[in-house]
Amino acid sequence: LSFSPVSARRIEDDHQGSRRYAIGLEDGTSLDVTVLDRDRQVAGLPYRLWRRIRLNSETRRRAIRSLRAELEREALMAYAAQAAGASTPRLLGTSEIGTEAALLAYEHLDTRPLDEVPDEEIDDDLLAQIWEQVGLLQIQRLAHRRLTGDGIHLDKAGRIVLTDPRSGEIAAGDLLLRLDVAQLLTYLALRVGPERSVRAAAAVMGPDALAAAIPLLQRIALTRETRSALAKAKHVLPEIREQIVALRPQNRVEEVRLERFRPRTLITIIAGAVAAYIVMSQLSQVDLYRVVTTANWAWSGVALVASFVSFVAAALMLRGFVPEHLPLWRTVLVQFASSFVKLVAPAAVGGVAINTRYLQKRGIRPASAVASVGASQLIMLVFHIALLLLFAYITGSSTATSFTPSRGLVLALLALALLVVVVLGVPPLRRLVTARMHKLFSNVLPRLLDVLQSPRKMVEACVGTLMITIAFVVCLYACVCAFGGDISFTAVAVVYLTANAIGSAAPTPGGLGAVELALAAGLTVAGVPRELATSAVLLHRLLTFWLPVLPGWASFTYLQRNDAL
Structure with missing residues (x-):
């Protein structure tokens, strides 16, 4: 790549265990570089295989991909999110490093994860911004698949930035889009309460989109971190359902079975x-x-x-x-x-x-x-x-x-x-x-x-x-x-x-x-x-x-x- 780096600093790995670096350039700007290692691809493999066997084919992710396929998947999702108008770090370049690694270079944005933002600072305007960004993805049939506190960031100007495109899907089906809504509803309900979470989502996405997500408000459909949080707050999912039903009491949605077996x-x-x-x-x-x-x-x-x-x-x-x-x-x-x-x-x-x-x-x-x-x-x-x-x-x-x-x-x-x-x-x-x-x-x-x-x-x-x-x-x-x-x-x-x-x-x-x-x-x-x-x-x-x-x-x-x- 045609960059002139002058410094490199290892920062925290992403949720899939890939190495990440903060790179300083000659012109004073910075890059965030993610390195995909072949040996790191097997990290968490037993868990991914178990999920692949347990869940039906439309919701599961492939347990094993080639390094090239992983690189192309993340790059394609990053470009698609940019084209959709969503606020995401701009992908500046990609490169393979021999046969054992590849890298993706993103522009550096000074942000902090939503997990580090205190609950009292998450106001209605911030909730509306989050749902607007997700709405832009959904219009273009893009599923993020990781709408959690480490995939949603807040910059210094108070604007929402969506990160971690590698887990996403382009040309996503209705089920995956509804899964995103269910995941974000649950995560925000854990932070600000079910009533505020549902009210903010309904104002942007509409009550019908929330009603369609009711059958997917299942623990098995959510991320591992969200499931762990729900173990200490078992009242959250029922309360989310009640809030949505109050908006659309006449709406009937067919049950969705995500598990092949329990x-x-x-x-x-x-x-x-x-x-x-x-x-x-x-x-x-x-x-x-x-x-x-x-x-x-x-x-x-x-x-x-x-x-x-x-x-x-x-x-x-x-x-x-x-x-x-x-x-x-x-x-x-x-x-x-x-x-x-x-x-x-x-x-x-x-x-x-x-x-x-x-x-x-x-x-x-x-x-x-x-x-x-x-x-x-x-x-x-x-x-x-x-x-x-x-x-x-x-x-x-x-x-x-x-x-x-x-x-x-x-x-x-x-x-x-x-x-x-x-x-x-x-x-x-x-x-x-x-x-x-x-x-x-x-x-x-x-x-x-x-x-x-x-x-x-x-x-x-x-x-x-x-x-x-x-x-x-x-x-x-x-x-x-x-x-x-x-x-x-x-x-x-x-x-x-x-x-x-x-x-x-x-x-x-x-x-x-x-x-x-x-x-x-x-x-x-x-x-x-x-x-x-x-x-x-x-x-x-x-x-x-x-x-x-x-x-x-x-x-x-x-x-x-x-x-x-």
């Missing part, structure tokens, strides 16, 4: 594969032909009826915790639909989500719907613990010799008790657990008080809750009897209640694998032969987990077509 889904798939391996290893120990031919079909029929009764009981329980009227058989269909959802969701998640959605579709406010389902889960937990203690006491007093807990079980219970003591004794852990429980059950108590005011609802809730557990215990007991097992009903109840608690904590769909192992181990400890226990458990899971999937799918489809889910 990390939780990946964990569920891996856990499901492990669970499938466990179940298959159990099946290899069983002669399926012998299981089918030797099972007592009368007891199998009792188990099937008990499995069906559990769905009716779940519907009664949900009706009991909802003061509003719910039709019984449609609510039963919802419980069958939840059995279909359990194929792809952990046991403790699928049913809660389906029931909450159902109540919202019935016209119940989201907060009340969540409170009703939370109340049912809380009372279910109380009943579960009470029944476990009751049956354990009865079993211990009547058949102590046949169901004596092993040393491993005693040690496990002691370890659990120690964990509870540690959680309650360490203030940070106690505050974390308390906060999570408060968030989960914040509206549960008022909902329970509403139920207590109606004796009929209270009886329905209690009967339904009790029936669910009894039905599943009867089903397991009948499965054991179907193969000639000899065990007391109370011992079966203890085994089921313990295994169900383990299955609820497992991340696999429907507790797959964990429930089978816990049930088989519990029955074996209770005195049932191992092969017989495995056969009984597999029959029990067939009737309560696998068999309801087909009617569950039919119920799910029917309810969706009738706008009930």
Whole structure:
């Protein structure tokens, strides 16, 4: 390049790790030079690859580019931004340095990043300037992709300057332009509050542009720095949505799914594969032909009826915790639909989500719907613990010799008790657990008080809750009897209640694998032969987990077509 440098000073690297220099020239002017290194291109590569796999094709950036492609991309975006009339540092020249590096020389502007500007200095005029600059880019279909405090600068005259063109896109689609609006709305809301951020954006961009950005107000769509800031200000995104909806209450925008999958889904798939391996290893120990031919079909029929009764009981329980009227058989269909959802969701998640959605579709406010389902889960937990203690006491007093807990079980219970003591004794852990429980059950108590005011609802809730557990215990007991097992009903109840608690904590769909192992181990400890226990458990899971999937799918489809889910 035809410059005459007299000095060079290394300054802070940019967000992608590229070296930057302040160059002094003979005529007294300065340049800002960015050096692209081939070895620096791999910095942050695992993160970029993860984002590329996780996000859909339109929103993700290429994880790896050649040095030449990176140079051309930044130069093209810089020239396009200048042509659009946006206030950006002027690109004066580019050059390759051998095969291992390239540089871009920009005019030096004496600016400071918006991150260094105090919040109280960000007035409405400054907000309007920011949005005007972004508007100029959007008119020419240019997406900046990094509208954060280090990509927006303020010069000494109080004018906004947009920097960091390398992350941008030319000829951007609607989705990328809307992502820019969502990102800038969120960043400014973190600085000046959602109300001022939305008001300033609406004055320049118009309410329709903001309404189009509502579906993209998702943490996954934002920059890493903004996501970190939102972790400490979780109220910001909901408040931005509320402010925009207040401007355009009638506007309906289709939901946008940016993620191909969530990390939780990946964990569920891996856990499901492990669970499938466990179940298959159990099946290899069983002669399926012998299981089918030797099972007592009368007891199998009792188990099937008990499995069906559990769905009716779940519907009664949900009706009991909802003061509003719910039709019984449609609510039963919802419980069958939840059995279909359990194929792809952990046991403790699928049913809660389906029931909450159902109540919202019935016209119940989201907060009340969540409170009703939370109340049912809380009372279910109380009943579960009470029944476990009751049956354990009865079993211990009547058949102590046949169901004596092993040393491993005693040690496990002691370890659990120690964990509870540690959680309650360490203030940070106690505050974390308390906060999570408060968030989960914040509206549960008022909902329970509403139920207590109606004796009929209270009886329905209690009967339904009790029936669910009894039905599943009867089903397991009948499965054991179907193969000639000899065990007391109370011992079966203890085994089921313990295994169900383990299955609820497992991340696999429907507790797959964990429930089978816990049930088989519990029955074996209770005195049932191992092969017989495995056969009984597999029959029990067939009737309560696998068999309801087909009617569950039919119920799910029917309810969706009738706008009930």
